[in-house]
Amino acid sequence: MTTSPVSPVPQASPEELLPSTRRALLHRVAVAQSEGRAPSLVAAVARDGALVWTGSRTSVDGHGPDENVQYRIGSITKTFTAVLVLRLRDEGLLDLADPLEKHLPGTGAGEVTIAELLAHTGGLAAETPGEWWERSSAELRPTLGEVLGEQPFRHPVGRRHHYSNPGYTLLGSLVEKLRGAPWAEVLQREVLDPLGLTRTSAEPQAPHAGGWAVHPYADVMLPEPSQDLGLMAAAGQLWSTTRDLAVFAAFLVAGEERVLGAESLREMRAPAAPTLPGDWGASYGLGVQVARRDGRTLVGHSGSLPGFVAGLWLCEEEGLVAVTLANCTSGVPAASVAAELLAIVADAEPRIPEPWRPLPEVDxxxxxxxxxxxxxxxxxxxxxxxxxxxxxxxxxxxxxxxxxxxxxxxxxxxxxxxxxxxxxxxxxxxxxxxxxxxxxxxxxTREPYATDAPVPGGVDPEGWRGIPR
Missing domain, CATH: 2.40.128 (Lipocalin)
Known part of the structure; x- marks a missing residue:
């Protein structure tokens, strides 16, 4: 277990978790690694902007992974891309209601609004029309004109949530167009550097885990290729650590004026569409997944690429963040494990509320x-x-x-x-x-249907009455 600051703003030292809580967290991680047959798994929990627990199972390059070892985080990248888009909006360079065509013409999806792309409600296909882009070499990467293909839509625009990797590719290209610089460069300058995310990057930096495929019916492994996603980078390129993701999650709640204010982040976290029609227990905001579990609202994102799975959840009311990263193509339900780690702490050690204090002054x-x-x-x-x-x-x-x-x-x-x-x-x-x-x-009004207020429709002059017996 380690305790170290993870917020850009200095925080008071958090209380240590109880031994029983720490053991329950380690047990859940150990079960996830064993049953999921992951070469390695690392997890962390933060409370009120500081790491309060980290745990891992097995090794990376001969030593146990910790909060500073990089794993690929897949679609958690989309949340970073959404922050870049909201920055453009806050600077007045676009409106979320703008059709994409206004800023990025010729994509074949010009009628879709920027907000619909952020919330995956544009009706676009889930994947590109070509082969499995996550494992394809750079020379097979689609161009912007090929990302959507000849039939880009699967549903009417704005009618339902349909997760779309090409949609976030378009958003990455939008960022590049309006900033005049590559997506990764813009992200580094506008988000990673200001937040101090020194271990989050578009390319792996040592120490980092290697990606593995584990045979479903035999205890043997196959190394997965680690591809540069090219134009699709904005949908899933990033590598990060549990510590950096805890910092990023703290930012998603509190905001950082050099990056994005709390009001815009509140807008991001608000549910925009249910991920299944009619079921608002699981929904999507603007670049984040939103879920109701055990009476709590969780906000975050899952991620996967060949060789890696990732899960990140935050709970604003509990001040908690949980992150799970593993280097296997499948087997570990990383997002579910992260949610369970968060619940273990919230149930065993609920947040102690701040003491009540009177207002310093009142109008x-x-x-x-x-x-x-x-x-x-x-x-x-x-x-x-x-x-x-x-x-x-x-x-x-x-x-x-x-x-x-x-x-x-x-x-x-x-x-x-x-x-x-x-x-x-x-x-x-x-x-x-x-x-x-x-x-x-x-x-x-101060009274039900007050006679001295201009109640629409007026108030019966005879006033309130009973029924004669």
């Missing part, structure tokens, strides 16, 4: 709004949160609930839930007293 005009409000007969509560933010949601039980950030002018904009993007404002009478709250045309 009296905002405090006046706190408490119960009624939409018709439904009661909700407005609560003050950190800073100048507020939340509006049920007093008890389920129902619509949203957080709001202040706009600095006495109004607030919804951050999540049903009211995301909607504006909340307090409507005052000429004497300054609050009449009602207005939220996306919904009126909230």
């Amino acid at each position: 009296a005009s905002v405090l006046e709004l706190a408490g119960p409000w009624y939409w018709g007969t439904q009661v909700v509560a407005l609560r003050l949160s950190d800073g100048d933010g507020v939340t509006l949601g049920p007093v008890a039980g389920g129902g619509r609930s949203s957080r709001f950030r202040t706009n600095g002018d006495g109004t607030w904009t919804g951050l999540d839930g049903y009211y995301a993007g909607e504006v909340l404002r307090a409507v005052r009478r000429p004497d300054g007293a609050v009449s009602h709250l207005d939220l996306g045309s919904f009126m909230f």
Whole structure:
């Protein structure tokens, strides 16, 4: 077990995991390596920006792999590519609603929007029309015009999630077009260097694991070729370590202004489409997979290339990250193992909440709004949160609930839930007293159907009544 900082921002030293928790983590890794018949497997868990546990089974180049040994991470690369695209959006160089054709003409998929490519909802084919590109030599790599082939679409655009490696190839080419530099160079300059990801690279750097295929019915192995993916690099090229991926996962929650702000990362993590029609328990955001497991929301990505499997999950509410990397083509369910490692810690050692503290100051005009409000007969509560933010949601039980950030002018904009993007404002009478709250045309009053508020449709002048017996 090692404990070392993994966030770009210095963190306080984390508490050591209990011996029983560490043993449970090691046991899960040992079972995964043994049953999955992986030449080697390395895993790590981080909490609140610091590694709290690492473990491995068997060896790489004669020594046990640790948090600094590189493995190929496959499609986790897509999350890095998505960060580059969101950076372009935040700089005003594109809009996520733009059709690809506006910035990258002639691909054959020009009607698909950038957001649809990020979320795999563009209806594009899962793979290129040629041979198995992950194992093909460089001279057989498709050109941009060949990535999609003559029939690029498998589904109507925007109708459903259909995972597409060519879609992320197009996004990588989009980055290159707008930046005027190779994808790997842009990634190094804009993401890897600012975050201090010194052991993440497009090409392997020693010490690194070799990729192996394990015979399904015999305990023998075959080395897998390690190909440069060329134009397809943005979909799966990268090599990384458990430590670097833990740093990257911490960034996906907290943000880093030199790379991407927390607001844009929240947008990335929001589910955009279910991966199976109608099943929002497993969905995809903008470059990340989103899953509900054991009452927790997990965000991350799985990855695989010939010779390697990888899994990365983060749980914002628990402050946890889990990473699993193995050098086998199949056999180890890396993403599932990472989710189980995260659950082991969360169940055995749930996050200790920060102590409650009163706000340092409060605006009296905002405090006046706190408490119960009624939409018709439904009661909700407005609560003050950190800073100048507020939340509006049920007093008890389920129902619509949203957080709001202040706009600095006495109004607030919804951050999540049903009211995301909607504006909340307090409507005052000429004497300054609050009449009602207005939220996306919904009126909230201090009493159910208050007679002194302009309730749409009016209030019956006879008021509330019972039924004569």
